[in-house]
Amino acid sequence: MVGLVTFLLVAPTTRASARAEPEGSGADFDVADPALVPVAVALTSSNVEALEVEARVRRERAGMVCPVRGPIWFYDDYGNPRSGGRDHAGNDLMSAHGEPVVAVVDGAVDFKSGSRQGRGAYLRGVDGNEYWYFHLSEYEGEPRNVRQGDVIGYAGDTGNAGGTHTHFEIHPLWDPYEVVNPYPRVDLVCTDRLPMH
Numbered sequence: 001m002v003g004l005v006t007f008l009l010v011a012p013t014t015r016a017s018a019r020a021e022p023e024g025s026g027a028d029f030d031v032a033d034p035a036l037v038p039v040a041v042a043l044t045s046s047n048v049e050a051l052e053v054e055a056r057v058r059r060e061r062a063g064m065v066c067p068v069r070g071p072i073w074f075y076d077d078y079g080n081p082r083s084g085g086r087d088h089a090g091n092d093l094m095s096a097h098g099e100p101v102v103a104v105v106d107g108a109v110d111f112k113s114g115s116r117q118g119r120g121a122y123l124r125g126v127d128g129n130e131y132w133y134f135h136l137s138e139y140e141g142e143p144r145n146v147r148q149g150d151v152i153g154y155a156g157d158t159g160n161a162g163g164t165h166t167h168f169e170i171h172p173l174w175d176p177y178e179v180v181n182p183y184p185r186v187d188l189v190c191t192d193r194l195p196m197h
């Protein structure tokens with residue numbers, strides 16, 4: 001936590017200097033301005049180094065990269081009620097159809113299809129977690145060892161999916177019956193994020 005907090009305290013300096021001109025010209029500094037929210041989008045392309053530092057800090061904090069490459073939108077829907085008295089065991093990451101789905105950590109990926117998950121990818125991570133991705137439109141390659149960031153499939157709506165999204169679950173200890181809310185980690189690393197719509 002300390003690392004990220006330190007970074008976020010330091011980072012606004014860059015933004016403040018980038019915005020010094022409008023402030024100096026008398027424009028109000030609106031705290032509700034999305035440009036001031038401390039996420040990657042607030043850092044301009046002229047500050048690539050700061051962007052890369054922030055991305056690395058977020059990856060290290062979360063221990064993973066974002067499961068879907070490309071703009072996505074999502075909220076904390078873990079535990080929401082589902083049909084048959086079940087609870088939602090993951091987060092639904094909405095995206096355009098066909099966006100690349102990637103290995104969030106190094107590990108071994110396997111594929112299994114079914115009526116509920118559609119095309120499902122199962123990543124047994126070297127970090128001791130298993131990561132499940134459901135409703136893929138296509139798989140990429142064969143079951144194999146993968147590196148963090150390798151493409152393993154593409155977002156779709158196969159199986160029991162109401163619209164294109166990647167259902168994402170985290171199972172500690174490679175235990176299918178152990179499950180944790182992915183949201184804090186996904187929220188940290190998925191910075192190419194659109195508002196819910």
Ligand SMILES: [Zn+2]
Nearest residue numbers: 090091092167
């Ligand atoms: Zn889901």
